[in-house]
Amino acid sequence: MVNQEMSRRTLLKGGGAAVAGLTAVQVAGPAQAFPGHPGDEVIPWLDQPAPNPVPQIVPRQLVWEQLDSWLTPADEFFIVSHYGTPPVDKASHPLDIAGLVRRPQSLTLADLKARPRREVTFTLECSGNTGLPFLIGAVGNARWAGTPLAPLLERAGILEEGIEVVFWGADSGAVTIRDNSGIIAEGLSGDGVDDGAGALDLTITEQFARSMSVEDALNPDNLLCYEMNGAPLPEEHGSPLRLIAPGWYGVANVKWLTRIEVVDQRYAGRFMARDYVTIREEMRDGDTVWTFATVRHDRLKSAPAKVTRRHGRYTIMGAAWGAPIAEVEVQIDGGPWITATLDDHPPRKRRSRARSEFAWRFWTLHWGKPAAGDHTITSRAFDVDGNLQPAPDDPQLARKVTFWESNGQITRRVRIPTGG
Ligand SMILES: Nc1nc2c(c(=O)[nH]1)N[C@H]1C(S)=C(S)[C@@H](COP(=O)(O)O)O[C@H]1N2
């Protein structure tokens, strides 16, 4: 089986366009190889995530070994809520569109539901996923429904001076802006400042908010979303209203959305300018400089999901997302890269390209009868433009000191028992 897969790989060699063209051949492979058959036995990974130190912020994650559905059920979908779930009066919760607009708007949920409805299947991933030892399941795929944002911004009329659109959530929490104890110890008080350290500290109650450029906010893909997988948006996922920005990392998809405000300067709140900022050490003319970049668009990624056994034969299954996927390869025990079969979920006849562009692709590799003992399994994805998911020692990843945007290739370990 492996040899067959490898010759297919050899056929696929020859540039991004050829690779993209041949994906159709690949999906014609074994039908329904993933999510698997009843009676498949899952072999748990040897490497398991570290204990979760922040269960209040991340109360739920995807358990890879349990992945059995292309659409993630809402009650299995990971949750990241930095300030917990706020109390929101669902019935009368209005959305304001304010700031530098000609005609400020105030819309109820009923107003929004009366407007044109659109759906998008979008794989949402927290940009911290796989960057922290406890966070390996902060990704899920759902069918989100709502009304497009752009026509409402156009109706409000963004003024010439408006450069950014800020999306405010109803949740808030205490944020320490400045903790001067270190600075005082280093002698700031000797520079003529004689207040105590406490007088220089600053803690505020900050609302969750994220911003986008006016151009990004007007992207026709953005939805004011009130439904998840055909049911009203659950409370923990932002009910009654959240922003769904397909193609953007989780943090941009503001939950419990109450206010959209057009402003005339860069918004530099916690989740734009302190947290969710990727910091890299770069070289400029022989000098070291630090670069700071706010987390924005998804990055190409894949992960082995689970190893299953059926009648003594083993199968490796996984997912790939972050960009339109052309191909996934798997490496076992550091050996050659083998092309996996991309699964066809949902079946092609029910799928338009627009609906699947932002959704993950499942993949399968038949492993046959591996030797008993420990094995490593690594996956890597190629997108339709020929980009490759980076290796963990890729310079872009190696120079990064923050855990956001960790899209390097993932290796899992599994133990095959003696006697199959
Ligand atoms: N208002 C608000 N929106 C938010 C957050 C939050 O804490 N408050 N967390 C963000 C982050 S960091 C992520 S990864 C996603 C997670 O969405 P989910 O909990 O529905 O999976 O929501 C984003 N939207």
Ligand SMILES: [Mo]
């Ligand atoms: Mo996140």
